[in-house]
Amino acid sequence: MRTVRARVTILVSSAVLSLSTVVGPAVAAPLPDGPGTPAPAAAPSVPQHIDTRTKSTEPVYDYANAIRESVYVDATMDTDSDGENDEIAVDIVRPSETALTGVKIPVIMDASPYYSCCGRGNESEKKTYDGDGVIRKMPLFYDNYFVPRGYAMVGVDIVGTGRSTGCGDVGGRDEIQSVVDVIDWLNGRNTAHTASGQKVLASWTTGAVGMIGKSYDGTLANGVAATAVPGLKTIVPISAISSWYDYTRSGGVPYSDDYMPWLAGYVGHDSAACDEVRGELGDNDDDETGDYTSFWAQRDYTANASKVKASVFITHGLSDYNVQTNHFSQWWSALSRNNVPRKLWLGLEDHVDPFEFRRDEWVDELHKWFDYWLQGLQNGVMKEPMVSVETTPDVWRNYRTWPAVNRPLPVPLAAGKLGAAGKGSVTVTDDPELTEDDIVADPTQVIAGRQMFLSAPLAAPLRVSGTPSVTLRLKSDSATTPVTARLIEYGEAQRYTGIRRTDDSTCEGSSTDYDDSCYYTVEKLTAQSDHGIVSRGWIDAAHSKSLTKPTPLEPGQWTTVTVPLRAQDQIIPKGRILGLAITLSDTEWTSPNDTGATIDIDVAASQLNIPISSGHLTAPTKPQSIQVEITTPTQRPNLHDPKN
Template sequence: MTSAPSIAGTRARVASVLVGLLVAALPAAPVVASPIAAQPAAGHRPPPAHVVGDKTVPAYSYADAIRESVWVETRADTDGDGVRDRVAVDLVRPREAATAGVRVPVIMDASPYYLCCGRGNEGELKTYDAAGVIAKAPLFYDNYFVPRGYAFAAVDLAGTARSTGCEDVGGPAEVGSAKAVVDWLNGRARAFTADGRPVDAAWSTGQVGMIGKSWDGSVANGVAATGVPGLATIVPISAISSWYDYMRYQGNLRAADYPGFLHSYVNGRTDDACAGVLARLRADSADETGDYNRFWAQRDYQPSADRVRASVFVAHGVNDLNVTTNQFARWWQELADQGVPRKLWLYQAGHEDPFDVRRAEWVAALHRWFDYWLQGLRNGVMGEPRVDRETAPGTWTTQRDWPAPGARDVRVPLGAGDGVTGTLGGRGARPGQERAYLDESLTEAELVAEPGTATAGRLVFLSGALTAPLRISGSPSVRLRVRVDRPTTELTARLVDYGTAERISYDNSEGVRTLTTESCWGASTAADDACYRDTEEITAVTDHAVLTRGWLDAAHHRSLRFSSPLLPDRWYTVTVPLNAYDAVLPAGHVLGLVLGQSDPEFTETNDRDATVRVDLGRSELILPAAGRVGLPAVDVAPSVVTAPADPSAARTARDPRQVP
């Protein structure tokens, strides 16, 4: 086979390597994978049947496809039984291509969910025939892509479903188990049939594209961070790039025993087989401190962006409360710094797959992306705008990059306002002018409703009515000068859009409802059809919406690696980072900043009942804004009326513990 010239062969910088990273170091400046031609050009042989012009077409029978199950040997023995772990790989690949000697690339989804919990909007599980060979693989990837000259691999992560070993939740064993499959597809690892016969992957080109939503996409990020040769591209959807940031919000526990909970949720082995791994997860994750340590460094893929050889197609909902937006934003920036070829879809829903947001366009985008990176077809996809962005329900646009080109950090002062509600963007406040609030453990609805009403447990700051649309694009933060009467407290901040608009309703449904109609995406068999229930976005006209949130354990204000308890008579400067966001606030709306403390819907903490004093003159909102910043100067907060929070609904707390 011939390969295309290298893309982005040099790197902008080399990131520092944390202790205990996932794999041994690779060369300092790896070459990013290039698209590989579908067939050799020598001899002017015609292209394979599945290639017509610059795209693949359904040329092969899905019903007659080769279906097989193999077990790939990893380098680890996580269950301590003296035998290397083996991960189950269920394969579907075109029979006619194999008969003709045409090698094919592989689309791979490595998941812990295939037998315990299901994949996709309809919770599909793997099913097998009487011989134990895959009959149905969840999702549409095999139905759509196998007839177009791809193989599909559905991989059970170590310790889940039919694999041996133990799940270590984002750690070296989990990532290594998926990496081993890439190695096998490239002739660097061993695999066996169910009866123990060795089996190779001579039918594979060695070019692999990993895809997956949530935990599955997180594994793709982790494998890419090893720099494994042969991984040509990844498509992480609503995926984690730092497990610390998923389970810890700047030193605050999202929920106690979170790694243990997730391990048990997907564990496919007997309890005693993995008892040691579970005990280590609980001990090493250090719930008692909330610190970032070696355990979390092993599960942080961001510092290894300099090892990534694969291109990356990211998709994420800006209102995802499960895998928050900083997971994609920090990873995206690290990849950008390394010159990694990349693409991004941002949509208004929560923790959703774009297949259930903008289905036809998503399938077409994936098709072109995989054709380019796995089949080597020059279809122009890399010459198009890098970002597709949903600006309002059902309204999409493209832009050159993200954050929005021209976005810059704007420092917005906090003002005293009328004594109840402060101001954003006014003349600020003199140093030493203070506001104090006591921790009341308010829910989000209570925090942000009726901003002009005095409510114990919060501070509210409002801009004037916007004189022009305000584009927020990037990662905001709040810099506070505070004095706290306890050794620590949780500090929370929210940006709120006060103004009536039709918005995605994402709180309880992720913003998408399932319809009774179906659409089909690929070929079907009696055991595995390609048809899925249609979906639509759920919208409602509301008078305000929380845009983004941020949390900080005040004792971690110096470093996430250790605590620095606060002295009650001392002023400290702390920064509360907020999750990345992208939105346009219309003219006439009001931007609000709401400060609180303990946050029972999102975190767990025993550090309550503190009183926080804020020096307004030395505090500010740092707002990433693009274009004209239409924050009018105000000295007295405007009157903003919102519906009061429903007390019964407000006290129905969201469970902060979720599965990615």
């Protein structure tokens, strides 16, 4: 049974009702600004949807009678080499009342490759069209909620996907340019037409655009912001990629092989021309070397963070091993260095939209954010705390900035100990059969293929806030080897394990019989366990000094290798024990790349670098006994499932 908790506010004045009666259901043509369309009335000084008292937009427009239109924006490239420039399919839902009164409105845009192949949101909604090919249902709640409040919702099929022509290049210049072309049209710098060829202007909009989207969609928002395209005022990337190199590999260690051409085929058109483009993706991805090349530099948006003019509201899950946490942290750091106005929400969750795990607060905050940046309403949203972090399920703390610590604390290593300086060396021989369960189990025992370093029980809570790393002075008997590090906390607790959809729904905006605003809620799942992974990290030792020009190791010679772990913000309670596990290849989380190497680690010249803002680490003074019971095998997530 689907029970509904309504969260809908409808404010319709008699004036709006009379307009709705006159306008009637929206149709595909004639379009506003098209031939023969009456000129709109003079725009009021204060639009009806703006409440000057509350400094907020209000839902005064009739969603059922909104204008729904589908247009094709003329792209500036010919990616399928057919001799004609590509066309980018754009679907729009906007208030009919503002069109009649001459009120120009801003745009909320979700550009995506997923509208046809996979769907959006937890319920995998796809676009649907009427018999004339005009948008009928737009996925997600954005149009239901924001169109009555004086916004246009724009869904863009990026080049090579959905109803757009051409071939996509997976985060490259062509996909980003296809979105820029749409923003240019919204600002009068480009052209568009209907399916029948009728020219369409976008004079109904102010040209102010806010991009939003999860995963690939949010990634596109990052990439477009890095072009500094005029008109883009803000972006809201949710669990988004900031560098495709770091999405497909870690320091030269691949997560999977031939991913880029596979993803292009999964979301794109089935054509010989696109097969050729995908072949080029495979030829240029350097899976064989793991090197960072110009191919990856083109898809590294952090490199152009200095160009970002839009504000940025980032949300990310601290358990996300699809788009891992280094993506938000390196993007956030780059934006910080360039003083970009920004905000950050970090949840405990994995690859999950905050609409699912913090719905009421998310909708309210998103509303204020767009009102401020797109409608110019001084509602105080930028005076709120910059950072909000979920510390335990459904418990959030606000912070002034992130990370709390910019200089990680160096923690020395000794044989079997974390927090004490040692002497001599320890040895690790690659064992590709080791699973993560094997690695974290029996931490006080000697296990071939693993070196474990343990702290004493924490004397006070420890807040890890930032990006840990491990610096190892090592020598190898091989020219290279992967090196894997895991930071683990031991101690009994209820720990977050995921989410599950319930039978309850909430409604976030206005509905029609063909596009309702109601979505299932989720519940968070926890389980009692005796350990949790704080962070993981991988690097190919030859790539430690340069991702562009790897340096093969000289067998038997000492060198320094730094393993970057994933960013984290976690409060570890008093009494817990921290463990650092070092292994070599990792066939669960990365593509098999074992070399059979053996390394020696000089513990005196090695250390854990951990960003802690409170508490401290000490080494145990006597042997410890830690019991770890693995009751179910750890399932490696599908790191790159497009539906996620």
